[in-house]
Amino acid sequence: MAHSRLTRRGFGILTATLLASATLAVPVTAQTPPEVLVIGQIAEPKSLDPHAVTAVNDFRILMNVYDGLVRYAPGTLDVEPALATGWDISDDGTVYTFTLREGVSFHDGSALDAEAVVFNFERMLNEDHPFHATGPFPLSFFFSAVQTVEAVDPGTVRFTLNEPYAPFLSNLAYPTGLIVSPAAVMAHGAEFGRNPSGTGPFRFAEWRANERVVVTRNDDYWDGRAASEAVVFRPITDANTRVAEMLAGGIDLMVEVPPVALSQFQGANFQVVEQAGPHLWFLILNAKEGPFADRRVRQAANYAINKQALVDDVLEGTAAVAAGPTPPAFAWAYNDALEPYPYDPDRARALIAEAGAEGADLTFYVTEGGSGMLDPIAMGTAIQADLATVGFNVKIETYEWNTFLGKVNPGLEGKADLAEMAWMTNDPDTLPFLALRTDAWPDKGGFNSGYYSNPRVDDLLEAARASTDQDERAALYREMQQIVQEDAPWVFVANWKQNAVTSDRVTNFRLEPSFFLLLKDVEKN
Amino acid sequence: MGGYILRRLISAIPVLLGITMIVFLIMAMIPGDPATAILGAYATPENVERLNRYLGLDQPLLQQYLIWLGNLLQGDFGRSFALNRPVLDEVLERFSATLILAGTAFVLCSLLGILAGVVSAARQYGLADKTITFAVIVGISVPSFFLGMMMILFFAVQLRWLPVSGMYSIWGGGDLPDLIRHLTMPALALSVVATGVIARLTRGAMLEVLRQDFIRTARAKGLHERRVIWGHALRAAMVSVIPVLGIQAGFVLSGAVYIEMVFQWPGIGRMLVDAILKRDILLVQGGVVFVAACYVGFNIVVDVAQHLLDPRIRA
Numbered sequence: 001m002a003h004s005r006l007t008r009r010g011f012g013i014l015t016a017t018l019l020a021s022a023t024l025a026v027p028v029t030a031q032t033p034p035e036v037l038v039i040g041q042i043a044e045p046k047s048l049d050p051h052a053v054t055a056v057n058d059f060r061i062l063m064n065v066y067d068g069l070v071r072y073a074p075g076t077l078d079v080e081p082a083l084a085t086g087w088d089i090s091d092d093g094t095v096y097t098f099t100l101r102e103g104v105s106f107h108d109g110s111a112l113d114a115e116a117v118v119f120n121f122e123r124m125l126n127e128d129h130p131f132h133a134t135g136p137f138p139l140s141f142f143f144s145a146v147q148t149v150e151a152v153d154p155g156t157v158r159f160t161l162n163e164p165y166a167p168f169l170s171n172l173a174y175p176t177g178l179i180v181s182p183a184a185v186m187a188h189g190a191e192f193g194r195n196p197s198g199t200g201p202f203r204f205a206e207w208r209a210n211e212r213v214v215v216t217r218n219d220d221y222w223d224g225r226a227a228s229e230a231v232v233f234r235p236i237t238d239a240n241t242r243v244a245e246m247l248a249g250g251i252d253l254m255v256e257v258p259p260v261a262l263s264q265f266q267g268a269n270f271q272v273v274e275q276a277g278p279h280l281w282f283l284i285l286n287a288k289e290g291p292f293a294d295r296r297v298r299q300a301a302n303y304a305i306n307k308q309a310l311v312d313d314v315l316e317g318t319a320a321v322a323a324g325p326t327p328p329a330f331a332w333a334y335n336d337a338l339e340p341y342p343y344d345p346d347r348a349r350a351l352i353a354e355a356g357a358e359g360a361d362l363t364f365y366v367t368e369g370g371s372g373m374l375d376p377i378a379m380g381t382a383i384q385a386d387l388a389t390v391g392f393n394v395k396i397e398t399y400e401w402n403t404f405l406g407k408v409n410p411g412l413e414g415k416a417d418l419a420e421m422a423w424m425t426n427d428p429d430t431l432p433f434l435a436l437r438t439d440a441w442p443d444k445g446g447f448n449s450g451y452y453s454n455p456r457v458d459d460l461l462e463a464a465r466a467s468t469d470q471d472e473r474a475a476l477y478r479e480m481q482q483i484v485q486e487d488a489p490w491v492f493v494a495n496w497k498q499n500a501v502t503s504d505r506v507t508n509f510r511l512e513p514s515f516f517l518l519l520k521d522v523e524k525n
Numbered sequence: 526m527g528g529y530i531l532r533r534l535i536s537a538i539p540v541l542l543g544i545t546m547i548v549f550l551i552m553a554m555i556p557g558d559p560a561t562a563i564l565g566a567y568a569t570p571e572n573v574e575r576l577n578r579y580l581g582l583d584q585p586l587l588q589q590y591l592i593w594l595g596n597l598l599q600g601d602f603g604r605s606f607a608l609n610r611p612v613l614d615e616v617l618e619r620f621s622a623t624l625i626l627a628g629t630a631f632v633l634c635s636l637l638g639i640l641a642g643v644v645s646a647a648r649q650y651g652l653a654d655k656t657i658t659f660a661v662i663v664g665i666s667v668p669s670f671f672l673g674m675m676m677i678l679f680f681a682v683q684l685r686w687l688p689v690s691g692m693y694s695i696w697g698g699g700d701l702p703d704l705i706r707h708l709t710m711p712a713l714a715l716s717v718v719a720t721g722v723i724a725r726l727t728r729g730a731m732l733e734v735l736r737q738d739f740i741r742t743a744r745a746k747g748l749h750e751r752r753v754i755w756g757h758a759l760r761a762a763m764v765s766v767i768p769v770l771g772i773q774a775g776f777v778l779s780g781a782v783y784i785e786m787v788f789q790w791p792g793i794g795r796m797l798v799d800a801i802l803k804r805d806i807l808l809v810q811g812g813v814v815f816v817a818a819c820y821v822g823f824n825i826v827v828d829v830a831q832h833l834l835d836p837r838i839r840a
Contacts (some may be wrong), residue, residue, distance in 0.1 A: 003780040018561075033696050043799070054563055058613050136565050136579040142570055195611050209618055210791030231693050235801070236789050240674065245689045247682045371565050402557025402804055409561075409568065423566050434569075453788045 004466040009280040013014070017200050025370075032252055035229040037506070039517070040242045040254035044210050044235040050178035051137045056424070058373075058462050059175045060255070065107075065215055066178035066198030067119070069157075070169060072514050076276065077330055077426070079169045082376060083199065084145060084157075093164030093468040100155050101215050105290040107203040109509030113193060119182040121149045123296075132180035134190050144283055148300035164466040166473055167427040170505030175428045175516075201226040205510050210235060228525040246270075246501055252524055253502045253509065255517065259316035259375070265501045275511035278329045279372055280322055280431065281422045283491035286412040288451035291357040291392075298488040300342035300355075301418070304390040305383055314378045319494035324485040325436065326477060327426050327495045329513040332470060333428040336477040340486055340492065341476045348390045363395045364388065365408055365419035368517065372422035379399055380420060381490075385408035411442035411449050419449065426514065428477050433461050436484060452489030539822045544817045545597070545810075548589050552806045559606045562804040582806075592812065602811035607803040612811035616793065620815065622692060623785070623792035625704075627778045629712040634719035634777065635770055639759075641720070642727025642766075646735060647754055649688060654825055657724065665721035669780055673714040673787040680710060688788035699721050711751065711788040713722060719773040725767045730762035737761075771827035775820060 032038045045058040050066055069084040084098035090321070098412045104112040122129045124140040139292035147167040161168065171177055177298055184197035196204045203221070213233040217226045219351075234251060236242040243261045245251045257265070257272070265272055272482050285292040285301060292298050320328075323338040350357055366380035377398065397416070399407060408419045423431045433440070438453040440446025457480055460493045464476040485492070502509050509522045536736030560576040561568040577583050584592075596603060602612035641661065645654040681689040691698045692707050734740065735758055745754045789795075793812060800808040 036696060038695060044608070046607055049609075049724075052609060054565055054567070116702050136563075136576055138560075138572070138576055139567065141567070142577075190604075190609075196559050209608075209615065210622075210695060210796075211691060234688060234691070234695055237795070238786050238789060239789060241677070241789050244677045248685060249691045250691075400557075401802075402562055403555075403559055405568065406556045425566075447569070449568075452737050 005350065007103060008377075011406050016303045021510050029430075032232075032249065034505075035254065035524060037228045037231045037519060038251045039233045039519075040245055040251040041233050041235050041236050042239075042242070042256055045213060045233070045421045048196035048204060048207070048213070049134075050175045050180065050198075051120070051140070051191035052135060052193055053175070054138050056515055059515075061213055061215070062175050062178060062198075063200075063516045064514045064519050065200040065204055066175075067181065067200050068172055068177040068179060069100075070172075070177075072173050072460060072511075072516075073514065074518075075510070075512065077170070078511055080172050081404055082173075083346065085107055087169075087269075089468050093166070093466065094161045094421040096161070096168065097152070097157045098159075100157065102155065103220060104196050104199055104214060106184070107218060108181050108184050108187075108197040110181055110183040112179065112199055113154045113521070114157040115154070117157045117179060118149050118151050120179050121146060121187065124176075125506045129283055131185055131189070134185060134192060135174075139174075139176040142176045143168075159501050164468065164479075166465050166467055171426040173514075175250045196347065202231060220518075223520075226520045228519065234430070246503070249503065252506050253500060255498070255524075256498045257501050262316060262318070262499070265354070269504050270501050271504065271506075271509050273500045273502065273509060273514060274318075274497045274510060275499075275514050276327070276329050276495055277424065278327045278426065279422065279496040279515075280325065280327050280492070281319065281374060281379075281420075281494040281496065282322070282494065284408070284412065284419045284450040285489060285491065286294050286417045286450050287453075287489055288413055290359040290417045291352075291355070291362070292417055292450075294355040294357065295487060296351040297356040297357045298342070298491075300348040300351040301387065301491050302488050303344045303351070304392075304490055305386045305493070307340065308343060308345045308501045310379055310382055315494065316384055318499055319496045320514075321428055322495045324481040324490040325432055325490065326481050326490055328475075329495070330428040333474045334476040335481040337478075338481060341485075341488075345386075345390050352390060359391050359393065362392050363413075363415070364394050364396050365416045366396050366405065367400060367420055369403040369448065370399050370404065370422075372424050372496065373401070373420065374422070374494070376420050379493075391485045396473060408449050409442065409447060413451065420489075422496075424515065425494075428473075429461070429465055432457075432477075432480060432484070433465065434488065436453065437461055450489055453486065454483060454487055457483055457487075529832065530825070533825045533828060537825065538549050541814070545594060545814055546590075548810050548813045549593065549660050550573075552804075552809055553586055553589075556645045556802075557804050559804040559806055562802075563606065566715065569586065569714045581743045593673065593807070597811075597814070601806040602815075605800070605805050605806040605808040607800065607808065612807050615796065615810050616815050619791060619793040619796040620819075622790060623778070623781050623794060624791055625692075626711055626715065626784070626792055627774075627781045628710065629693035629708055630719070630781075631777050632725055633712060634716035634773060636667055637716070638720045638773075639724025639727050639766065641724035642741060643754060645724065645728040646731030649732060654728075657832070661721040662722050665725075667717070668783075669714050669718055670783040672710065672717060673784055676714055677787070690787075690828060692791055710789055711784045714787075715784045715799055716775060718780070719777050719827075722776075723766070723769060723773060727762065727766050731758055734758045734761045767834065769832055774823060774827075778816075 033068055041057055043057045045061055045067050046053050050062045067082045070079045071082040073080040078192045083101050085100050085101050088097040102497045125129045131499055145161040146159055148160045149240045150158050181197035184194045201218055201221045203218045205216045208216040215231060216230045219225060236245060239258045242254050246254045283509040285298050286329040287293055311319050311321055321340045326334055328334045367376045368378055380396055384396055387394045410417060426432050435447040436452055440448040441451055442449055460476045460480040467473050499514050505524050507523045548560055560573040564572050567832055605612050605615055608615055641657045645657045648654050680687045687710055712719050738760055743757050781792055785792040785795040797812050
């Protein structure tokens with residue numbers, strides 16, 4: 001009988017232990033504190049040194065801690081004054097002179113002056129600079145046109161470029177152009193990225209690795225005090241967990257909501273925010289060999305693929321159909337007259353028949369993921385089916401992102417007929433200049449992996465880069481877009497709309513077309 | 526005994542050296558490089574070359590390996606490209622988080638598994654045995670990451686009893702009760718499969734032992750049943766259970782990867798996955814070597830423990 005008593009007790013202990021979670025679970029509300037904004041980020045930041053990072057995820061923090069000489073005006077990609085109150089451009093477009101805002105100081109107390117600005121660019125660009133070793137500075141080539149930068153007087157700084165380079169101003173508005181405190185760099189050296197100091201609306205407070213980055217309000221901000229007392233950035237890499245945290249109230253705002261999860265946030269407790277950005281998802285077509293060497297077949301691919309269905313069904317409305325090579329977010333440079341290629345399989349078949357490319361075998365490079373690639377496998381499969389409808393026999397080859405880039409960037413010749421690709425840029429110059437010019441073929445160090453070549457497009461892009469007049473540049477870009485759309489070196493598929501969800505406690509939040517996250521005026525109660 | 530431990534330690538050296546070579550070669554051979562991963566869309570050959578030169582990746586492979594190994598032997602694991610901080614700091618921080626999670630899960634599955642196995646065996650074919658066997662089979666069959674997601678949905682999103690993810694609260698908190706609240710779900714989810722395996726094996730081992738003569742002798746001389754089961758039978762059964770515990774410890778440690786992803790636990794498994802995707806060579810190499818060294822060490826400890834428990838091996 002001792003026997004049965006023993007096991008009954010043993011069983012009891014077992015059950016009790018199994019229920020341990022329930023006893024521990026004192027009901028708690030996961031609510032976040034008032035006046036403290038908690039942001040669900042997609043990854044741990046690499047560094048809070050704006051010159052050392054490349055990821056949008058890091059930019060989201062940095063844009064709230066630092067300012068640049070210039071910035072994008074709210075809701076646009078137009079450049080407006082920030083730390084510089086104004087600037088002068090020489091007639092030949094090679095000398096830029098900035099007047100600095102007076103009375104601004106860094107969070108560490110040191111003053112923002114022309115010498116500080118010079119230090120920032122010298123550190124990035126001059127390999128002999130005593131603090132160049134605090135890098136690497138992967139995007140310093142944004143300023144590779146800068147020949148000299150000098151302090152004319154404490155309130156004036158002058159950049160001399162080695163050739164006219166129109167994207168210079170918008171590159172200054174990019175996070176790589178944010179201004180850091182030289183005193184803090186000197187004090188912390190390579191650890192500056194974990195002890196940052198800028199001039200922005202929030203000052204850095206704490207970074208607990210893999211848990212949170214905390215920034216607190218800068219009461220002396222030159223452009224008015226921030227609405228929140230502090231912002232906490234939490235890295236939550238798994239999208240499902242991020243959604244669960246949002247539903248449970250553990251975060252106030254999340255970015256990059258998976259399309260399938262959007263339906264969870266329909267309701268009064270949440271609000272969903274959307275904003276189209278300078279993003280293009282496209283297919284590179286191999287214009288050098290195979291069926292796509294014929295322009296009619298490339299146009300046929302544009303007619304054959306049902307972009308509206310991709311955007312509505314695969315991406316659940318988180319993107320818009322693209323018309324040409326330039327995203328509409330660059331409103332000043334975008335050609336409104338362009339209409340997307342309509343979905344018209346009959347027309348596609350006719351063009352293919354005309355070119356004699358019926359039933360061709362195609363190799364299609366598809367990536368498993370990657371920055372800006374949205375849902376590449378599902379999209380690739382849908383595209384394969386659309387191309388099969390017009391008689392192409394498409395073979396998909398799928399690669400992990402870095403491997404994929406290693407296959408695509410050196411050019412598609414001898415390997416594939418089409419490949420997925422996506423770009424997000426800060427100036428209408430960047431993508432076509434790096435990926436559509438004849439001088440941007442892979443063997444010349446560019447990204448024109450499909451070997452498109454049109455001398456007129458080359459001329460237009462060179463001229464637009466050299467011009468300092470925005471209207472003139474816009475006219476050149478519009479003409480370029482029209483030619484490229486007709487030549488169809490790519491299948492223009494989608495422009496991604498960035499999305500975010502906030503809880504109903506958050507007001508005054510909007511997304512920017514730059515995809516940066518600006519939190520100064522966001523309120524939480 | 527001392528000689529045995531020394532022999533085992535010396536035999537670990539070539540193993541570890543082999544691991545450094547393999548992990549170095551794998552990272553050198555997989556397509557993609559850190560410069561491309563860092564630069565993303567802007568990875569022109571020119572930019573890649575500039576960055577590789579900065580990172581020292583333009584050196585010949587053998588030289589890179591020897592420099593890395595030489596630094597490693599002096600305790601210098603290098604600096605992570607993607608996180609811009611010393612590899613060792615990151616690895617130690619992440620590994621201690623994993624140890625807390627995996628350690629808790631291991632203690633949980635060992636205690637629960639052995640308890641469940643002993644109870645099952647003592648009441649073979651009874652209600653308790655059948656209930657436990659059923660629960661164990663369900664537990665073994667459910668993938669831990671799925672269980673984790675279901676737990677989040679139920680306990681965190683619906684009931685709001687426990688936090689969804691992370692190791693500490695983001696505001697305030699940071700003390701032990703806070704840690705325990707964050708630890709509960711991931712540790713349970715991680716321990717379930719191992720608990721089942723240990724329970725099944727303990728039950729089998731106990732049943733075998735309980736049929737042996739010395740148990741009958743113990744009962745015949747009037748020993749309390751509790752002492753027969755927990756004192757005599759369990760001790761004898763432990764000889765075959767302990768190696769399984771060793772294997773399960775490894776299983777829990779590697780299974781932590783999924784759980785760390787689901788619960789955003791800042792552990793080393795998640796660190797390695799991120800590091801591989803970003804081609805953060807030094808962090809992957811440092812992390813793998815560190816974890817491998819821990820495995821080797823753990824196996825030595827298990828062998829020694831078995832050595833102490835089982836007189837037959839000692840001979």
